[in-house]
Amino acid sequence: MPKYKVNKEKCIGCGVCAATCDGATELGEDGKAKVVNQEKMEKSGGETVCPYEAIEKTE
DSSP: OOOEEEOTTTOOOOOHHHHHSTTTEEEOTTSSEEEOOHHHHHHHTGGGSOTTSOEEEOO
């Protein structure tokens, strides 16, 4: 299974990923998204979820 991470430079903190990928991401204290569940991220569409291309596949 691929791993995903959020590119903090591209993330604008819009929350689209958190709203569309229930339990896969959340907004951190810095106002940026972070992946908290890799399996849910994969099932939700992985890197295609973010309209700003801030979610990246690392493997």
